Amino acid sequence: MTRVEEVLVIGSGNWGLSLANLFARSYPVRVWTLDAEIAHQLNTNRAEPGVFYRYPIAESIRIEAKYTGPLDETRTLLILAVPSSQMRSAAQELAGHVVAPLVLSVSKGFDAEWQCSMSEVIRRVIPTASVVVLTGPTIANEVAEGKPTRAVLAGEDLSSLALVKSALRNNVISFEVSRHPAHHEICAALKGIVAIGVGMADGLELGTNLQGVLMTQGIREMGLVASFFGVPAETAFGISGAADLITTCISPDSRNRQLGALLAQDLTVGEALTKVGMTVEGVAMSRTIETLWALDVSIPLFHMVNAVVLGECTDVRKELTGLIATL
Numbered sequence: 001m002t003r004v005e006e007v008l009v010i011g012s013g014n015w016g017l018s019l020a021n022l023f024a025r026s027y028p029v030r031v032w033t034l035d036a037e038i039a040h041q042l043n044t045n046r047a048e049p050g051v052f053y054r055y056p057i058a059e060s061i062r063i064e065a066k067y068t069g070p071l072d073e074t075r076t077l078l079i080l081a082v083p084s085s086q087m088r089s090a091a092q093e094l095a096g097h098v099v100a101p102l103v104l105s106v107s108k109g110f111d112a113e114w115q116c117s118m119s120e121v122i123r124r125v126i127p128t129a130s131v132v133v134l135t136g137p138t139i140a141n142e143v144a145e146g147k148p149t150r151a152v153l154a155g156e157d158l159s160s161l162a163l164v165k166s167a168l169r170n171n172v173i174s175f176e177v178s179r180h181p182a183h184h185e186i187c188a189a190l191k192g193i194v195a196i197g198v199g200m201a202d203g204l205e206l207g208t209n210l211q212g213v214l215m216t217q218g219i220r221e222m223g224l225v226a227s228f229f230g231v232p233a234e235t236a237f238g239i240s241g242a243a244d245l246i247t248t249c250i251s252p253d254s255r256n257r258q259l260g261a262l263l264a265q266d267l268t269v270g271e272a273l274t275k276v277g278m279t280v281e282g283v284a285m286s287r288t289i290e291t292l293w294a295l296d297v298s299i300p301l302f303h304m305v306n307a308v309v310l311g312e313c314t315d316v317r318k319e320l321t322g323l324i325a326t327l
Contacts, residue, residue, distance in 0.1 A: 004167035005075040016081030018144040032066035084109020091125035100128040108188040117185035130160035133181040137247035154181035184240035191245035192256040194218030198249040199260020
């Protein structure tokens, strides 16, 4: 592909629709939904789409059930905006319809079974795909409202990276680029764990002093884990690392923070996830965190949050205050 002529967003959640609206200013955009019923609801209620996306959807955007419309990979940038838990099945389904697509992965998370990032999942399922990753401090509601931010576009193929960066030029998200997508994805997957911990402190009304301590400890532990995986310090402490971590910890729209607050109110993980109502990507790193802990990587905050999420610790106040006393 020499130029992008169309954008196709696979996934009609908050983030997918926010990006669709943003890029519809420059390109014809289509959104593929899970089924015809969701497509009908969104088309019928464009002015007020619903609880998970509260902004009008541009009339120029075509919304249709997945794979009911044409797919020309020679001219289309495919944006995979599905939860990390669904990325493998989404990629497997896409593989039956494409040969060598240009794919932008915008999902932050980790495949628990395969123990790999989202871009690695896509490349494993579709080896011929050119994959670029978008990550960083990108709270969907703020992007939908046109509030400025900066993010990272990362891809191993230089020509694909340049093509995507040029195609996605806009006045809301500015981009820096990288050739190491997995490095940035590891940081993106880790930051949610810290936000869950900060949410716990908020839910228990333990104050902003403690939240600041937890964020600082979280950044420290992110740096240690990043180093373990060979991720440079400038990445861990950059836009896709520390900046995204801080944003996720302080934003009232952060699902990870919301989950932590609900867990502090003695809800089970299942009950809390149901109440949040959307995917919480910080939960996906559990197995990796426990593996690192067993290898004596010093990540007491990650380990404590993970134990609460797994239901191994039920007294959240005791765990938080005990952790702080030992740092």
